[in-house]
Amino acid sequence: xxxxxxxxxxxxxxxxxxxxxxxxxxxxxxxxxxxxxxxxxxxxxxxxxxxxxxxxxxxxxxxxxxxxxxxxxxxxxxxxxxxxxxxxxxxxxxxxxxxxxxxxxxxxxxxxx
Amino acid sequence: xxxxxxxxxxxxxxxxxxxxxxxxxxxxxxxxxxxxxxxxxxxxxxxxxxxxxxxxxxxxxxxxxxxxxxxxxxxxxxxxxxxxxxxxxxxxxxxxxxxxxxxxxxxxxxxxxx
Numbered sequence: 001x002x003x004x005x006x007x008x009x010x011x012x013x014x015x016x017x018x019x020x021x022x023x024x025x026x027x028x029x030x031x032x033x034x035x036x037x038x039x040x041x042x043x044x045x046x047x048x049x050x051x052x053x054x055x056x057x058x059x060x061x062x063x064x065x066x067x068x069x070x071x072x073x074x075x076x077x078x079x080x081x082x083x084x085x086x087x088x089x090x091x092x093x094x095x096x097x098x099x100x101x102x103x104x105x106x107x108x109x110x111x112x113x
Numbered sequence: 114x115x116x117x118x119x120x121x122x123x124x125x126x127x128x129x130x131x132x133x134x135x136x137x138x139x140x141x142x143x144x145x146x147x148x149x150x151x152x153x154x155x156x157x158x159x160x161x162x163x164x165x166x167x168x169x170x171x172x173x174x175x176x177x178x179x180x181x182x183x184x185x186x187x188x189x190x191x192x193x194x195x196x197x198x199x200x201x202x203x204x205x206x207x208x209x210x211x212x213x214x215x216x217x218x219x220x221x222x223x224x225x226x227x
Contacts, residue, residue, distance in 0.1 A: 043218035099207040105155035
């Protein structure tokens with residue numbers, strides 16, 4: 001079956017540090033890949049997406065590249081801010097019209113000033 | 114902008130009570146979902162619906178039911194609430210177009226069963 005494995009947290013960084021949150025997946029076919037972010041007390045928001053191999057999704061300084069050969073979609077940011085403190089979810093969508101998604105367990109990021 | 118609205122943000126219910134969690138979306142999406150989110154377990158799918166009056170069980174449907182009488186509204190029902198259903202519940206709806214699927218989430222409903 002499909003599964004998503006992402007780096008366990010919590011991750012604690014100082015402001016302006018580099019961030020990488022690893023995500024690997026198992027899925028048949030050509031899934032779409034997402035990163036969602038959940039700020040404290042809120043629902044999940046789409047951060048970025050990539051729909052085919054070698055695509056790079058980017059938003060708010062975050063980037064992730066769809067690597068089919070390594071089945072990975074690692075989230076990166078060169079310089080984190082306190083406002084980036086949140087939980088990040090790696091998500092796989094096989095693209096069916098039913099819309100079943102497969103979530104990683106989430107990685108808590110805390111950025112200190 | 115797509116808006117998914119969960120009418121109750123915080124609820125406290127007693128064991129055995131019947132609980133309704135309501136979710137409304139304003140973008141005419143056909144697919145809607147209910148998840149629960151627990152620390153260390155991430156998001157788990159309870160039920161989803163791909164059309165009015167159509168529903169499918171997710172990974173953890175036991176103890177829950179759903180209702181989709183109108184396209185914009187998807188309700189989660191706990192027939193007899195139990196303490197192990199204390200959790201955060203997230204509703205979502207999906208847009209499907211040429212670029213694929215995009216899921217939009219509500220802000221969540223925190224349910225405490227005492």
